[in-house]
Amino acid sequence: MVMFALCSVAGQWFIFYTVVKVSALACTTMCTTRKFFTIVYTATVKGKSLNEQQWVGAVLVMGGLIFDKAAKYMFTTPKHKKDQ
Numbered sequence: 001m002v003m004f005a006l007c008s009v010a011g012q013w014f015i016f017y018t019v020v021k022v023s024a025l026a027c028t029t030m031c032t033t034r035k036f037f038t039i040v041y042t043a044t045v046k047g048k049s050l051n052e053q054q055w056v057g058a059v060l061v062m063g064g065l066i067f068d069k070a071a072k073y074m075f076t077t078p079k080h081k082k083d084q
Contacts, residue, residue: 029065036061
Protein backbone atom coordinates (compact mmCIF):
# COMPACT_ATOMS: atom_id res chain seq x y z
CA MET A 1 0.00 0.00 0.00
CA VAL A 2 2.87 2.36 0.77
CA MET A 3 4.43 1.70 -2.65
CA PHE A 4 1.12 2.52 -4.34
CA ALA A 5 0.92 5.79 -2.39
CA LEU A 6 4.50 6.71 -3.33
CA CYS A 7 3.85 6.00 -7.01
CA SER A 8 0.70 8.12 -6.85
CA VAL A 9 2.62 11.00 -5.30
CA ALA A 10 5.33 10.73 -7.97
CA GLY A 11 2.73 10.74 -10.75
CA GLN A 12 0.91 13.74 -9.33
CA TRP A 13 4.18 15.60 -8.86
CA PHE A 14 5.10 14.94 -12.51
CA ILE A 15 1.73 16.26 -13.69
CA PHE A 16 2.01 19.36 -11.48
CA TYR A 17 5.59 20.04 -12.63
CA THR A 18 4.62 19.66 -16.30
CA VAL A 19 1.64 22.01 -15.98
CA VAL A 20 3.67 24.65 -14.11
CA LYS A 21 6.92 24.50 -16.10
CA VAL A 22 5.65 23.64 -19.61
CA SER A 23 1.89 24.02 -20.13
CA ALA A 24 -1.40 22.33 -19.45
CA LEU A 25 -1.76 21.53 -23.16
CA ALA A 26 1.58 19.70 -23.20
CA CYS A 27 0.55 17.70 -20.14
CA THR A 28 -2.77 16.79 -21.75
CA THR A 29 -1.04 15.77 -24.98
CA MET A 30 1.43 13.57 -23.11
CA CYS A 31 -1.33 11.86 -21.12
CA THR A 32 -3.46 11.28 -24.23
CA THR A 33 -0.49 9.89 -26.15
CA ARG A 34 0.42 7.57 -23.28
CA LYS A 35 -3.15 6.26 -23.09
CA PHE A 36 -3.27 5.78 -26.86
CA PHE A 37 -0.08 3.72 -26.90
CA THR A 38 -1.32 1.68 -23.94
CA ILE A 39 -4.47 0.79 -25.90
CA VAL A 40 -2.51 -0.10 -29.03
CA TYR A 41 -0.03 -2.17 -26.99
CA THR A 42 -2.84 -4.04 -25.27
CA ALA A 43 -4.61 -4.68 -28.57
CA THR A 44 -1.55 -5.89 -30.44
CA VAL A 45 0.86 -7.47 -27.97
CA LYS A 46 -1.50 -8.75 -25.29
CA GLY A 47 -4.04 -10.04 -27.81
CA LYS A 48 -7.06 -8.10 -26.58
CA SER A 49 -9.18 -7.35 -29.60
CA LEU A 50 -10.69 -4.00 -30.44
CA ASN A 51 -13.83 -3.76 -32.49
CA GLU A 52 -14.10 -1.58 -35.58
CA GLN A 53 -15.49 1.44 -33.70
CA GLN A 54 -12.67 1.33 -31.18
CA TRP A 55 -10.03 1.23 -33.93
CA VAL A 56 -11.70 4.20 -35.63
CA GLY A 57 -11.55 6.08 -32.33
CA ALA A 58 -7.88 5.20 -31.86
CA VAL A 59 -7.05 6.38 -35.37
CA LEU A 60 -8.97 9.63 -34.80
CA VAL A 61 -7.09 10.29 -31.57
CA MET A 62 -3.70 9.74 -33.20
CA GLY A 63 -4.75 11.77 -36.24
CA GLY A 64 -5.75 14.64 -33.99
CA LEU A 65 -2.44 14.55 -32.15
CA ILE A 66 -0.47 14.48 -35.42
CA PHE A 67 -2.57 17.30 -36.88
CA ASP A 68 -2.06 19.38 -33.75
CA LYS A 69 1.72 19.03 -33.96
CA ALA A 70 1.80 19.61 -37.72
CA ALA A 71 -0.42 22.69 -37.47
CA LYS A 72 1.80 24.12 -34.77
CA TYR A 73 4.82 24.02 -37.05
CA MET A 74 3.03 24.86 -40.31
CA PHE A 75 1.10 27.91 -39.14
CA THR A 76 3.62 29.61 -36.88
CA THR A 77 6.31 31.88 -38.17
CA PRO A 78 9.86 31.30 -36.99
CA LYS A 79 11.18 33.92 -34.62
CA HIS A 80 14.53 35.31 -35.69
CA LYS A 81 16.97 37.06 -33.46
CA LYS A 82 17.67 40.64 -34.41
CA ASP A 83 21.22 41.41 -35.41
CA GLN A 84 22.98 43.34 -32.73
